[in-house]
Amino acid sequence: MQAYQDLTKQFVSTHPDFYGARIIFTNHRHAKLSVVAAAVKEAMQLKKDFPDFLAGFDLVGREDQGRTLWYFRDALALPAEKGVTLPYFFHAGETDVEGTEVDQNLLDALLLNTSRIGHGFALQRHPVAKDLSRKRGVAVEVCPISNQVLKLVKDLRNHPAAALMMENHPLVISSDDPAMFGSCALSFDFYEAFVGFGGLNSHIGSLKQLAVNSIRWRSEEALVLWQRRWTEFVAKNSFLKTN
Structure with missing residues (x-):
């Protein structure tokens, strides 16, 4: 996570119009409950250590071949039980x-x-x-x-x-x-x-x-940056009409 964050900051420093990147921590929905519980706990710690870089948590893999969200309910309830904010995606x-x-x-x-x-x-x-x-x-x-x-x-x-x-x-x-x-x-x-x-x-x-x-x-700040670029794009292409 530190490597991802450092590299992103380095790229942004040389590309000012690139707003940045964030990570969604994931685990596979085929995993056992204990494995996902451990992953959620790790994500909670990473959210504490990298509050602006870790976006949240998700379960990946084919839904029809994996376990349901309800199966993992005890693991997914851990952040709320601990009073930790961990967004889900x-x-x-x-x-x-x-x-x-x-x-x-x-x-x-x-x-x-x-x-x-x-x-x-x-x-x-x-x-x-x-x-x-x-x-x-x-x-x-x-x-x-x-x-x-x-x-x-x-x-x-x-x-x-x-x-x-x-x-x-x-x-x-x-x-x-x-x-x-x-x-x-x-x-x-x-x-x-x-x-x-x-x-x-x-x-x-x-x-x-x-x-x-x-x-x-994603970010209101990024939206401001994008709006400026959009206005420049429309200005350079007079055939476009937008409000």
């Missing part, structure tokens, strides 16, 4: 089948006060959970290319995120595993979200809002 609801344990992960993620929902493909089928996440400002981290590659959706115009976008639910765009999928980091995912989710009504303002969301749920 849970992957949850990466499924197109209602009623499965993966589907239920969405509800447990919200009960465990997750700061963000990774994938959240099933959220549209849970009106109460969807309303709760919107009111809490819990953004859904949408991974368009990943969802297509894993055959959750064939046509992005039918992606649940398209409806969430129309309802003004907070969305952020992620690339999931770009190297594995042969995509170019966030660029390809942003393009697919722009074209697929917004449809014929998409415009430069839609693209701006997707970008703003991705930064707003």
Whole structure:
């Protein structure tokens, strides 16, 4: 963690327009309860030692082949029991089948006060959970290319995120595993979200809002920096119109 932090500071010193980076500490959802409990305790200590660099904790790995969030409830309750603030960024609801344990992960993620929902493909089928996440400002981290590659959706115009976008639910765009999928980091995912989710009504303002969301749920300071760059970009391209 110290090495990551030092390298980030070094890079920022020579690239002032790069805001920085933060780490989400993770463990695998295939692990035993005792292993995840130890990982949560380690994350709690790292949050104390690196308060501005460690963002929080998550469980990774395929949901349908791993254990549920509810299975790890005792481990995940440790920070609250100890009076420690450790934000969660849970992957949850990466499924197109209602009623499965993966589907239920969405509800447990919200009960465990997750700061963000990774994938959240099933959220549209849970009106109460969807309303709760919107009111809490819990953004859904949408991974368009990943969802297509894993055959959750064939046509992005039918992606649940398209409806969430129309309802003004907070969305952020992620690339999931770009190297594995042969995509170019966030660029390809942003393009697919722009074209697929917004449809014929998409415009430069839609693209701006997707970008703003991705930064707003990260840092207000970074948003100020991005807004300055955006204004410069629009000024240099007079054919663009935005508010």
